[in-house]
């Protein structure tokens with residue numbers, strides 16, 4: 001009975017979905033339901049074409065591609081930044097596509113972290129992505145400060161989410177800078193960036209966000225909120241391919257400072273090839289580039305950004321919220337009694353693009369799901385992340401995924417899998 005109603009509901013929701021046809025732009029395996037777009041987004045025809053265009057221009061133009069390619073490679077980072085800016089709510093010159101996610105965090109800390117007197121600590125949280133924590137620790141080390149004493153981590157009371165009021169309580173006079181995720185990668189909690197930024201600024205603290213799990217899924221207004229800096233990866237909801245170049249945002253208030261990690265691509269464009277040993281850095285976020293951009297790892301982003309601009313980030317967010325709401329509804333109606341806990345917050349304004357399920361048998365359940373053609377995302381030790389990406393996931397996909405999951409639980413299919421964690425989830 002309930003199966004039937006949920007199936008019919010999925011059909012209705014799909015028929016009302018004005019973005020449904022976007023999934024035809026993506027390469028998807030027949031019979032497979034891909035719910036791992038928050039780790040690695042799928043390839044679109046548009047991204048493939050954008051990459052093939054660059055390859056072909058390299059073939060025919062050689063070195064001349066730097067200025068003569070259809071989007072000249074010399075300006076590709078700036079061009080992509082212009083197209084990214086609306087997704088995070090910033091001016092074009094406050095954004096640059098460069099480096100990798102982690103390198104961008106290093107660059108921003110190296111540029112903006114200026115410990116002075118007793119205001120010399122960085123505030124983060126115990127749920128942050130490990131790479132970010134390692135980067136913060138090593139940046140502290142470079143200033144002869146120790147993570148044990150100078151990296152303060154806000155605690156999570158339940159192990160999955162953070163309480164914004166506790167974050168504000170931790171904003172003491174010793175804190176110089178705050179780095180936190182926009183969306184927590186495990187639980188999918190969306191933090192209130194506007195509120196945290198206002199509270200940090202009241203106390204004279206700089207604040208920046210890792211937007212890896214929100215860009216392309218959630219709209220941002222970083223400039224309006226006055227956020228100091230942000231960084232993100234382009235291979236999750238932005239579908240630009242494994243290890244594609246990252247992005248960063250620098251509020252215009254911070255323009256004009258020397259980059260902490262400089263290189264010749266930090267230069268003003270018309271100055272770079274004077275080959276002078278005296279640097280003249282770009283005015284805006286472009287100064288945080290370092291060396292020659294990875295053109296082949298940036299090209300797919302051009303196609304992705306076109307597609308997202310066409311679909312519209314507000315419409316994508318609306319569909320994403322409907323998908324995750326429907327998925328949670330299915331989990332609650334079909335999977336009660338099987339030991340799952342939903343770890344993400346329920347309110348729309350507090351969740352990102354994925355649903356997070358906790359289960360003691362998470363690893364074996366994920367293996368069984370893969371075998372049944374559902375690609376989930378496992379996070380050690382007990383987290384199953386399911387990301388129905390608005391561009392290429394339907395409501396029927398959600399229905400079908402939960403149906404297969406229910407069968408795995410009901411028939412205890414997961415018990416035939418090994419408990420060992422793989423090298424890559």
Ligand SMILES: *Cc1c(COP(=O)(O)O)cnc(C)c1O
Pocket residue numbers: 100101102103129131132181185210212213233246
């Ligand atoms: C995916 C992700 C990263 C990845 O960083 P890379 O430098 O691209 O490997 C960093 N932080 C968060 C929060 C992420 O989700």
